[in-house]
Amino acid sequence: xxxxxxxxxxxxxxxxxxxxxxxxxxxxxxxxxxxxxxxxxxxxxxxxxxxxxxxxxxxxxxxxxxxxxxxxxxxxxxxxxxxxxxxxxxxxxxxxxxxxxxxxxxxxxxxxxxxxxxxxxxxxxxxxxxxxxxxxxxxxxxxxxxxxxxxxxxxxxxxxxxxxxxxxxxxxxxxxxxxxxxxxxxxxxxxxxxxxxxxxxxxxxxxxxxxxxxxxxxxxxxxxxxxxxxxxxxxxxxxxxxxxxxxxxxxxxxxxxxxxxxxxxxxxxxxxxxxxxxxxxxxxxxxxxxxxxxxxxxxxxxxxxxxxxxxxxxxxxxxxx
Amino acid sequence: xxxxxxxxxxxxxxxxxxxxxxxxxxxxxxxxxxxxxxxxxxxxxxxxxxxxxxxxxxxxxxxxxxxxxxxxxxxxxxxxxxxxxxxxxxxxxxxxxxxxxxxxxxxxxxxxxxxxxxxxxxxxxxxxxxxxxxxxxxxxxxxxxxxxxxxxxxxxxxxxxxxxxxxxxxxxxxxxxxxxxxxxxxxxxxxxxxxxxxxxxxxxxxxxxxxxxxxxxxxxxxxxxxxxxxxxxxxxxxxxxxxxxxxxxxxxxxxxxxxxxxxxxxxxxxxxxxxxxxxxxxxxxxxxxxxxxxxxxxxxxxxxxxxxxxxxxxxxxxxxx
Numbered sequence: 001x002x003x004x005x006x007x008x009x010x011x012x013x014x015x016x017x018x019x020x021x022x023x024x025x026x027x028x029x030x031x032x033x034x035x036x037x038x039x040x041x042x043x044x045x046x047x048x049x050x051x052x053x054x055x056x057x058x059x060x061x062x063x064x065x066x067x068x069x070x071x072x073x074x075x076x077x078x079x080x081x082x083x084x085x086x087x088x089x090x091x092x093x094x095x096x097x098x099x100x101x102x103x104x105x106x107x108x109x110x111x112x113x114x115x116x117x118x119x120x121x122x123x124x125x126x127x128x129x130x131x132x133x134x135x136x137x138x139x140x141x142x143x144x145x146x147x148x149x150x151x152x153x154x155x156x157x158x159x160x161x162x163x164x165x166x167x168x169x170x171x172x173x174x175x176x177x178x179x180x181x182x183x184x185x186x187x188x189x190x191x192x193x194x195x196x197x198x199x200x201x202x203x204x205x206x207x208x209x210x211x212x213x214x215x216x217x218x219x220x221x222x223x224x225x226x227x228x229x230x231x232x233x234x235x236x237x238x239x240x241x242x243x244x245x246x247x248x249x250x251x252x253x254x255x256x257x258x259x260x261x262x263x264x265x266x267x268x269x270x271x272x273x274x275x276x277x278x279x280x281x282x283x284x285x286x287x288x289x290x291x292x293x294x295x296x297x298x299x300x301x302x303x304x305x306x307x308x309x310x311x312x313x314x315x316x317x318x319x320x321x
Numbered sequence: 322x323x324x325x326x327x328x329x330x331x332x333x334x335x336x337x338x339x340x341x342x343x344x345x346x347x348x349x350x351x352x353x354x355x356x357x358x359x360x361x362x363x364x365x366x367x368x369x370x371x372x373x374x375x376x377x378x379x380x381x382x383x384x385x386x387x388x389x390x391x392x393x394x395x396x397x398x399x400x401x402x403x404x405x406x407x408x409x410x411x412x413x414x415x416x417x418x419x420x421x422x423x424x425x426x427x428x429x430x431x432x433x434x435x436x437x438x439x440x441x442x443x444x445x446x447x448x449x450x451x452x453x454x455x456x457x458x459x460x461x462x463x464x465x466x467x468x469x470x471x472x473x474x475x476x477x478x479x480x481x482x483x484x485x486x487x488x489x490x491x492x493x494x495x496x497x498x499x500x501x502x503x504x505x506x507x508x509x510x511x512x513x514x515x516x517x518x519x520x521x522x523x524x525x526x527x528x529x530x531x532x533x534x535x536x537x538x539x540x541x542x543x544x545x546x547x548x549x550x551x552x553x554x555x556x557x558x559x560x561x562x563x564x565x566x567x568x569x570x571x572x573x574x575x576x577x578x579x580x581x582x583x584x585x586x587x588x589x590x591x592x593x594x595x596x597x598x599x600x601x602x603x604x605x606x607x608x609x610x611x612x613x614x615x616x617x618x619x620x621x622x623x624x625x626x627x628x629x630x631x632x633x634x635x636x637x638x639x640x641x642x
Contacts, residue, residue, distance in 0.1 A: 010433075028349075028352070029353065030351055042368075104347075106347045107347055108345070111331075
């Protein structure tokens with residue numbers, strides 16, 4: 001939640017002159033997105049989001065991300081749509097960074113989702129999976145099961161400074177995940193980061209999905225597991241089976257999961273917990289003591305992992321009940 | 322540059338229902354303002370800025386700040402205008418903070434001002450001084466000459482960790498300022514923080530002034546001195562007399578300064594440098610090593626102070642030339 005790169009009005013006006021979207025009237029850096037710098041831009045023809053891609057984003061991935069948004073929007077999914085320059089491009093350079101303009105989506109993200117929101121997000125996730133089915137550019141998941149051990153070794157033994165015994169628990173879980181990870185389930189393009197702050201609502205109606213910068217090819221049901229983690233736990237860390245049931249029903253109202261996908265849900269949910277536990281742990285350990293900006297708590301995902309380890313089968317998530 | 326307090330869509334909708342400004346469509350935290358949390362709010366009737374006043378702002382000052390904006394806007398100055406609730410109020414509570422909505426101003430702040438921008442800001446500053454002449458609420462300047470020594474003593478001897486000898490130099494300057502500070506010049510409401518990021522332009526035309534949260538009663542010419550510091554130095558720390566001349570001419574095209582005000586400019590400019598040197602020093606020393614957010618460099622204002630100490634008289638700023 002930051003603006004890493006400042007942009008001058010002159011540079012922005014010059015950048016916008018490549019587009020057919022009128023005169024610049026105002027722009028504000030917005031406190032959203034942890035990877036890139038985002039500006040809300042108002043021109044005489046409307047509102048847009050300008051993104052400057054910072055170092056953590058690989059420039060080679062941008063055709064995938066921007067192309068995917070274009071592909072999904074063309075198939076009726078409400079997501080930001082890259083704005084084309086007069087000569088048909090969607091990627092430029094501004095303030096020394098790769099930069100793109102996308103359409104502005106109205107709507108608010110929901111701080112305290114209820115079961116209705118969970119149903120809507122499940123349905124939207126399934127629509128995304130289907131709509132992306134024929135998207136031609138591949139992008140392997142850089143944060144899949146095989147990356148977790150190297151990521152953990154990067155954080156190293158310092159994990160125990162966050163919670164005594166954490167490192168041991170992670171190593172034991174990585175052994176299980178690497179041995180039992182379901183690798184034969186249906187694959188496709190997944191969002192991989194569909195947290196509440198990436199889903200907009202107007203009233204109770206889902207109005208759009210944003211932030212496709214972790215999207216990649218991976219197991220479709222793994223994306224469902226990420227959403228169960230992100231949407232269906234309460235602030236006191238308990239799993240809310242009503243929300244889980246709503247999310248799964250919403251998903252299956254659009255795309256039915258196979259028995260194998262159902263059976264794999266607990267293991268996929270453990271993996272999803274591990275993925276966010278590890279990236280949060282790395283971020284947590286990278287921030288100096290006393291810094292103003294506190295990263296997200298990695299232990300939230302350790303607690304979720306503990307829950308998934310205790311699950312008997314997918315019915316415990318609310319499936320079919 | 323931050324959002325300190327998050328706001329939920331439900332809470333915001335409830336807050337907005339007190340106003341006659343339509344349905345909430347979207348809102349984004351914006352990366353502006355160092356004291357408060359600011360959101361750009363879009364409703365079915367237009368765009369607004371919502372400000373949540375954080376702890377550093379004294380709630381008792383809010384009628385002054387909001388009343389001043391209303392007063393200035395009513396006299397034709399383009400500045401944010403507080404939006405009235407259905408029952409005529411301008412201050413509410415949101416997320417446990419005092420909160421107000423103001424109108425949205427189009428325009429961009431200028432990263433590299435030229436002499437034309439300086440002339441425009443000088444003129445706008447004088448208009449502000451005249452328009453505020455009959456504003457009835459008083460607010461003493463909490464950051465005036467008498468506050469500088471206590472502020473310095475708060476930072477204490479640690480100033481030398483920023484630059485060896487800094488503390489000695491500050492003490493010697495405080496002796497001069499306290500002894501020679503001009504106390505008999507015309508008084509009035511000053512903006513006190515009219516830096517480039519608080520002045521909007523559309524093309525070359527000044528389109529508005531924002532951020533009145535340091536406004537107070539003080540010496541009018543001191544406000545001019547703050548602007549000379551903020552607008553007329555180059556990135557290499559040299560004073561640009563062409564910009565200074567433009568700013569002073571712009572100011573005096575609306576409000577003529579007296580001979581005493583002219584004569585006092587060098588001392589006022591030294592004081593303005595001291596004020597920003599000290600607050601930046603305090604902020605600098607408050608941030609832990611290695612923090613992600615670097616506060617503004619206090620030594621920028623130490624260099625400006627050195628320049629003002631070397632000035633022979635106000636002609637060196639471009640006056641009358």
